[in-house]
Amino acid sequence: MTILTRLEQWKEQGKISSEQFAHLAGLSRQEPFSLFLELNILLYAGVLAFIGGLGWTVTTWSQQLGDVLVLTVLSSILGASFWYCFSRAPAWSAAEMATPSTIVNSPIFDYVLYLGALVWSLELAYLENRFHVLSGQWDLYLLATAGLYFFLAYRFDNRFVLSLALSSLAGWFGFKISHWYGSEWAADPDAPYRQYALLYCLVVGISGVLLQRRGLKPHFFGTYLNVVANVLFWAVLSGVFNLHGYGVWFLALLIACGASLAWGLTRQQFAFVAYAAMYGYVGLSSLFLRGVRDDTTIMFYFVVSGVAMLVLLVQVGRRFGRKA
Amino acid sequence: MSIYSASSEETLRARKLLSAWFGDGLLTKDQYDLLETETLSELRTTNIFLRLVLFLFTLVSVGAAAGLFFAVFLSRSSDQPAGVFFLIFGVICYAAAELVVSRFRLYRYGIEEALAVCSIVFLCVGMHAAFFGNRSYSSEDAAQSLIPAAGVVLSLWIWRRFGFSYAFLAAMIFVVFLPGYWISSLAVEHVMVAALYAIGLADVVAVRSRHRLDYLDERYSLVESMLWFGIYLAINLQVSRLDFRMQASGGSWTAPEFGRPFYWITWVLIWCLPPMVLTRGIRQKDRFVIVAGAIMAVLTFVSNKPYLGWTRHSWDPMLLGILLTGVAIFIRRWLDRGAEGIRYGITAVRLSGKDQRWLNAVASAAGLLSPQVPAPQPSDTDFHFGGGSSGGGGAGGDF
Numbered sequence: 001m002t003i004l005t006r007l008e009q010w011k012e013q014g015k016i017s018s019e020q021f022a023h024l025a026g027l028s029r030q031e032p033f034s035l036f037l038e039l040n041i042l043l044y045a046g047v048l049a050f051i052g053g054l055g056w057t058v059t060t061w062s063q064q065l066g067d068v069l070v071l072t073v074l075s076s077i078l079g080a081s082f083w084y085c086f087s088r089a090p091a092w093s094a095a096e097m098a099t100p101s102t103i104v105n106s107p108i109f110d111y112v113l114y115l116g117a118l119v120w121s122l123e124l125a126y127l128e129n130r131f132h133v134l135s136g137q138w139d140l141y142l143l144a145t146a147g148l149y150f151f152l153a154y155r156f157d158n159r160f161v162l163s164l165a166l167s168s169l170a171g172w173f174g175f176k177i178s179h180w181y182g183s184e185w186a187a188d189p190d191a192p193y194r195q196y197a198l199l200y201c202l203v204v205g206i207s208g209v210l211l212q213r214r215g216l217k218p219h220f221f222g223t224y225l226n227v228v229a230n231v232l233f234w235a236v237l238s239g240v241f242n243l244h245g246y247g248v249w250f251l252a253l254l255i256a257c258g259a260s261l262a263w264g265l266t267r268q269q270f271a272f273v274a275y276a277a278m279y280g281y282v283g284l285s286s287l288f289l290r291g292v293r294d295d296t297t298i299m300f301y302f303v304v305s306g307v308a309m310l311v312l313l314v315q316v317g318r319r320f321g322r323k324a
Numbered sequence: 325m326s327i328y329s330a331s332s333e334e335t336l337r338a339r340k341l342l343s344a345w346f347g348d349g350l351l352t353k354d355q356y357d358l359l360e361t362e363t364l365s366e367l368r369t370t371n372i373f374l375r376l377v378l379f380l381f382t383l384v385s386v387g388a389a390a391g392l393f394f395a396v397f398l399s400r401s402s403d404q405p406a407g408v409f410f411l412i413f414g415v416i417c418y419a420a421a422e423l424v425v426s427r428f429r430l431y432r433y434g435i436e437e438a439l440a441v442c443s444i445v446f447l448c449v450g451m452h453a454a455f456f457g458n459r460s461y462s463s464e465d466a467a468q469s470l471i472p473a474a475g476v477v478l479s480l481w482i483w484r485r486f487g488f489s490y491a492f493l494a495a496m497i498f499v500v501f502l503p504g505y506w507i508s509s510l511a512v513e514h515v516m517v518a519a520l521y522a523i524g525l526a527d528v529v530a531v532r533s534r535h536r537l538d539y540l541d542e543r544y545s546l547v548e549s550m551l552w553f554g555i556y557l558a559i560n561l562q563v564s565r566l567d568f569r570m571q572a573s574g575g576s577w578t579a580p581e582f583g584r585p586f587y588w589i590t591w592v593l594i595w596c597l598p599p600m601v602l603t604r605g606i607r608q609k610d611r612f613v614i615v616a617g618a619i620m621a622v623l624t625f626v627s628n629k630p631y632l633g634w635t636r637h638s639w640d641p642m643l644l645g646i647l648l649t650g651v652a653i654f655i656r657r658w659l660d661r662g663a664e665g666i667r668y669g670i671t672a673v674r675l676s677g678k679d680q681r682w683l684n685a686v687a688s689a690a691g692l693l694s695p696q697v698p699a700p701q702p703s704d705t706d707f708h709f710g711g712g713s714s715g716g717g718g719a720g721g722d723f
Contacts, residue, residue, distance in 0.1 A: 033671070034679065043648075053641030159687040
């Protein structure tokens with residue numbers, strides 16, 4: 001029985017109204033057919049291609065074009081983009097807004113903002129490379145950029161720019177490490193990265209929670225949480241892979257997996273269940289197989305552990321995971 | 325032929341649609357609860373994340389089980405017995421996939437999918453070891469074409485039986501290897517692959533017309549788009565024969581390697597195919613075919629200069645970006661100006677919350693992968709500024 005037949009039956013049985021039937025039957029027949037997603041992806045691809053070409057052109061031709069022309073062009077695009085966004089943006093709201101594109105009836109609003117954000121990065125890079133304004137202190141650029149992106153993301157309710165902000169902040173943490181990297185880390189070169197990754201998780205996680213509690217764009221919380229979870233798991237796993245002092249990291253991994261599993265199951269966010277299963281399995285396997293060289297033992301371990309994970313996940317799936 | 329009954333699949337489809345409509349506010353809670361009880365299915369499904377993890381752990385378990393068997397019993401064995409056992413493993417995996425579906429009614433659950441995939445891999449590896457183990461790979465040994473041929477047959481069977489679209493993709497990939505065993509001409513290879521895909525396309529188009537309104541439409545839509553795209557890749561000599569060493573040195577494939585008439589015919593075809601596919605997609609209101617047509621159009625623009633032997637310029641991507649953005653804005657504005665924002669049954673307005681959720685996911689992922697503030701370069705006298713490849717760290721790459 002096709003969905004159209006079912007809809008007819010439900011209408012005849014009075015379970016849905018005639019208006020609902022007409023609307024739902026139309027949707028089932030794809031009448032009208034929406035190109036919303038495709039057009040948005042086309043716009044995104046267009047901005048990315050444009051910015052890629054702009055970066056390539058500036059790199060290749062900057063000496064011939066001269067600083068004045070390059071900076072004028074970049075500043076014009078930047079100014080025009082931000083002018084467009086600020087002049088057309090609806091009044092700010094702490095809650096999730098209908099997309100600004102819809103409110104201001106401009107299909108390109110989000111993408112103009114995205115273009116502006118990327119051109120900002122390009123211009124900063126050009127300025128520092130040519131004029132060394134901050135004497136090579138790239139971490140300050142990244143921090144300033146992250147700050148600007150966070151402001152833009154919250155002002156215009158834009159997830160593209162929020163993701164840019166989070167990765168810029170991660171970049172800032174990365175640069176801090178490269179500045180402070182010294183001989184004391186020679187025994188464990190991953191240690192500083194791990195520490196700053198954990199600090200990054202702490203800062204971003206707490207900020208995300210506070211902003212959500214205060215009702216400031218609470219729908220961004222999922223993005224914060226996903227980024228934090230992945231960075232945290234990578235950091236903790238790198239500690240588990242250490243030859244010495246891995247016990248504490250393994251304990252941390254177990255706690256992180258438990259928390260991720262509990263969050264995923266209670267909130268029905270199964271990405272977190274998957275994180276717990278995958279990262280936990282990798283950590284546990286590295287511990288069990290430490291020093292094991294015998295192929296038979298390794299294979300035996302993977303058979304037993306793989307089957308055990310399957311049984312466990314099937315049980316989880318049967319109990320919690322039916323909904324897509 | 326399908327292991328799932330049509331009524332089960334239709335019921336699952338109805339259930340999914342009900343859930344989407346309720347999420348979009350088109351049904352009340354009471355209506356949803358009532359109608360949901362009428363769309364109960366005996367098939368056991370799971371969400372995408374658990375499906376992926378289950379798929380992965382099944383692969384790990386099966387692969388390790390095979391490895392363990394060989395480590396314990398066949399560590400000093402020659403290729404032929406090993407090949408026979410690989411074939412037996414293939415049969416066991418396929419039987420297990422059938423069993424878990426018929427016994428536990430698993431549907432896109434990851435486990436049965438991984439078992440089916442393993443059966444294809446074991447079949448091909450087993451055939452190679454059992455029949456050609458002592459011979460090295462040679463494209464002139466036509467008998468070895470039995471391996472990809474078997475891969476095609478089993479992949480197609482699994483697609484028909486279980487409905488996994490990626491099994492169809494696997495069959496298409498196996499097809500690419502077939503002509504190389506039979507003929508030595510590069511041009512004929514391309515033509516044969518395109519012809520085989522075209523035969524498949526004709527079949528799919530013929531069958532599909534009977535399923536416009538049922539659950540099979542989406543499955544055939546995906547397969548049709550893959551076939552169109554496959555034909556395009558077989559025809560576009562610049563894309564399908566990407567030689568990265570050649571690309572790095574600024575070179576490209578030229579007419580003499582293929583014969584001048586063939587080369588220029590394919591150039592004409594890569595310009596004809598995208599509009600044709602886009603037109604079909606729009607007329608059929610077929611999302612996957614439209615996307616395939618759009619990607620083909622972009623690839624045509626990208627590969628046109630290498631085709632003609634012209635020099636690429638740094639501003640080419642900018643022009644492409646302007647073109648893509650311009651096209652998107654024009655289509656959107658044109659559709660918006662129609663009565664109620666609809667022209668020829670097509671709208672640019674979002675009709676489903678699912679589209680917005682997809683866009684949010686793409687936005688979050690794309691933002692993290694976008695180029696950002698470039699990393700510093702070691703100070704040098706020559707002007708040259710570097711760039712990040714992804715993420716804010718932008719670890720030291722160049723633009």
